[in-house]
Amino acid sequence: MKPDERSFRIALVADHFVNPPPGGLDALAAAAEAGWGVMQLPAADYPDALAARILAEVAEQVEEFSRHGYDVVVVGECGGLTAALAAVGLPVPDQIRPATAHELLGLLKARPAPPASSWSWLTASPRPDGRPG
Secondary structure, three states: OOOOOOOOEEEEEOHHHHOOOOOOOOHHHHHHHHOOEEEEOOOOOOOHHHHHHHHHHHHHHHHHHHHOOOEEEEEOOOOOHHHHHHHOOOOOOEEEOOOOHHHHHHHHHHOOOOHHHHOHHHOOOEOOOOOEO
């Protein structure tokens, strides 16, 4: 069994970096190259009620990730994110506003290892039932 391959890093990415215009910054490619997971934030043109529901769900997931020692960053901006995170008792994570994919890749790779990545049970030898031991 391979050691756990999760990076314990999540980027909350503004929609225009997930669905960039031609020649725009593709945050998905940069995050994948840096080994980060991505959660897409709602587009600016979503109806307010829909965006609020999506952001409430994102905030709940971020709260769970934070409790377990993940590193979370925001790439770009998203109206309503601050309020959604505050509703679950969290501040806004570090925010990155890159101009290029190369800049984003460098910023993501430069972040220190999150606390969750040092959990020894994740890379321990498997038990007879196949679970980490």
